[in-house]
Amino acid sequence: MAARDRHGPEAPWGEFQVVGKANRKVDGLAKATGEAIYTDDIALPGMLHAKTLRSPHAHALIKRIDVSRALALPGVHAVVTGRDMPTPYGVIPWTPDETALAVDKVRFVGDEVAAVAAVDEDTANAALDLIDVEYEVLPAILDPEDALRRKDVTIHASKKGDNVSKHVRLEFGDVDAALAAADVVVENDYSFQGTTHTPIEPHCAVAQFGANGLLTVWSSTQITHYVHRALARVLMLDPARIRVIQPCLGGAFGGKSDPFSLEFCVAKLAMISGRPVKMLWTREEVFYAHRGRHPMRMRYRSGAKKDGTLTGVDAKILIDGGSYSSFGLVTTYYSGQLLTGPYAFPTYRFDSTRVFTNKPPCGPKRGHGSVQPRFAFEVQFDEIARKLGMDPIEIRRRNFVGENTTTVNGQRITSNGFLACLDAVEKASRWKERWGKLPRGRGLGVAGSMYISGTNYPVYPNEMPQAGIQIKVDRSGAVTVFTGANDIGQGSNSAVATLVAEELGMDHRDVRVVSADTDLCPVDLGAYSSRITFMVGNACIDAARKLRGQIVAAVAAHWSVAPERVRMIGGAVLDLGDPSRSLTSREAFHLAETKFETLGATGSYNTPTLGGDYRGGTIGASPAYSFTAHIAEATVDEETGRVDVVKIWCAHDCGRAINPLLVAGQIEGSTYMGAAEAVMEEHEMNRFALHAGPSLLDYRIPTSMDVADFEAFIVESVDPEGPYGAKEAGEGPLHSAIPAIANAVFDAVGVRVRDLPITPAKILKGLRAAAAPIPGR
């Protein structure tokens, strides 16, 4: 297998033809014209509509469910409850603690209890009212500290009789000694609130169970493969009789990574009723489905020498997981494992505990598990710089971990453009001229971060490739690429087309991409952990390079020249030794098909062996890391406490921009999402375990009036193992936006907000408490 082969980061023919150009997306105009079909746009003949009955209690036993009245309602075709699908599952196979519908216990307000398929939504909703459920209400745990302390109430069956979802403690070097030897130690508590994804498209699924016994599920999922596996397990069907398709997807950000109740329910309801079934969640249901950013309470203690060099970092983190495991095992590791760059930590310890609470389950949100610790550390780093009287950019440079190195926890860093990122934002923001010289009420803050380009930890253990590609060549001159990867709006299909076009010297508009259909496409592990560009990209090059070899060989034989003289470029095939001679791609395909018979190629990618040699050492171990630096400029009104983020500069090292327009879009989108988490968003449950405001009006994501001016800089460190040198861009640029804003607020008025979000109330409280000069100004 060529999976672990290195293709090298250079252009196939010396100079890139398609890569690096700000080309249109493959599906941009389809989206601009309404032509693109999303899951809810699918209508099948005779299709029923399904609705979900949800728990009104945060924690209760289900004593009895009677669906007979609902089934008797005219227009109702099927009703399912937990007993119909009792097999537990979990996206992480080690923690299967979810069921399609609650079997004997509900664990949060909104937990799914039953589902109805009826001729229309109104009838289905009416039927929900006719389902009789008898609950025995249990005490609910809403606070993670309570969850840690209490043993009288357990949310899940637990060997230790507690509410701990996962505990990880890892220490690298003697942290206590290193901190004792430091010239300055800063220790503080930090907290990150819960936030949620709010894709504009609500979750939706459609199922059809054919008379031939084939189940087809269309779902707004970002991981088709895991939905496929979970459906087979829960429905107890042969996976070979299931097809999962992800239509055009209206945003995800991690919120569509788990298999969800609605996918199992539409499938089961279709199997029972013999009719296609659709379920579209309401916006309120999306808020309760959640799987968003984990609230974290974090104690950090960091030490540094007088010159700013870090000696050690010690973290203790309490993670509020909500009611189910979801990706929580990984979250718990990520909360510690992903902090060890871009700065060198000589010693490091983290002790992270994820607990269950009776709230909507948390999961992966853009920058999974590492955004919260990054906020805490980057703010603490700013505090250290202030104590030492150092420029916060300078202290970050001084602790740079370097390239081609290994971090304290055993992660292999290859390319690293962090210093170039710092340089870019420092210059663009005129930091040197302005930092420390702005009038009170206006400040600048800086922060840095790193993130994975996929991880070598597949969620279920296997030695098969993490990414696969098939290419089909048509006599028309078009090429179709089949990929299991999920384009969730980030443009992965466009990246696939670009890479194949580059390798085959084609016009990229002649490359079609078919994606995320388990019947048509080779397995890919999906859109998470920022893995697609790196992993699928390498698989694309792998497949296309094999195909190119055949085409070049056929043309060389046709011309009776050495293959080295044959170059595929710009939709043509040239003879480098005879400029008068050329073929179109189409003609070359014909020659190759004549010589080698029907053309096609497969390619794959798997990670090399990575990670530290200890339990959990592979979690967070990535074949390449991206790096980011942000500078934020903020104003603070000292009378009202109002914070305005005026401008953000972000530089991101993505290795190489396969399409800079799309990279820029990811940098901007990430930064803006982070900025909103800093000052606007809060996914909170009240004391009744009800969402504080489950609507897009109450949960404040930014409008066009709220976003700061923005400048993005693309740094290209050219990774030795990335596809043509590329790394990730979709999640990294979120992290440091948040601490950069917090640090700017401190620079403006001297108020150190360590508990997100930064609200006027916290500013005013800080101003009253401080009323003191700003250190370092």
Next chain:
Amino acid sequence: MKVLRLRVNGDEVEAAAPAHWTLLEVLRYRLGLTGSKQGCDKGDCGACTVLVDGAPTLSCITVAALAEGREVVTIEGLMPLHRKAGGSGPDPVQDAFDRCGALQCGFCQPGMLLSAKALLDRVPDPTLQQIREALAGNLCRCTGYTQIFQAVQLVAAERAGRAPEPQSWRRAGDAPSGGECPFREGTVPQTPAEV
């Protein structure tokens, strides 16, 4: 059940629907025009925005009967109406969104684009503040709006025959691009007649 007589994207159409149905329901479930999206079903997100007599209107909270006797334009109508008016390719606003990277997941864009179109029809050369205000009712979670602003500015600039605003991104080390925008020239997809 009520028989509605509507004018949608230039066509006279009839549809029977419950009297309480919204314009969005009639468009999506009766007329098969699924381009208008349902993101919240309560007028918060703007994904369902259509033009009614040229004004951006939240179709998910507009009773369909209120649209009778008015001119409704959905996202599906923009390109055909542009062609009917003698244009080629997609509507320039659609094209600019594509050129500027304003379309990520695309779910908010049918509404966003129509709000932008309505603004540009009313104010040919809007300021950034006018653009921000005109799009304030259309939530986008992917882009951070910057590339959307640039798309609207690009349409206005090309209409006025002037260089567009500098884009908000560049490769580190490159000089500010001073108005360079991808696909300035010659890349509008050709209509079949022009191929």
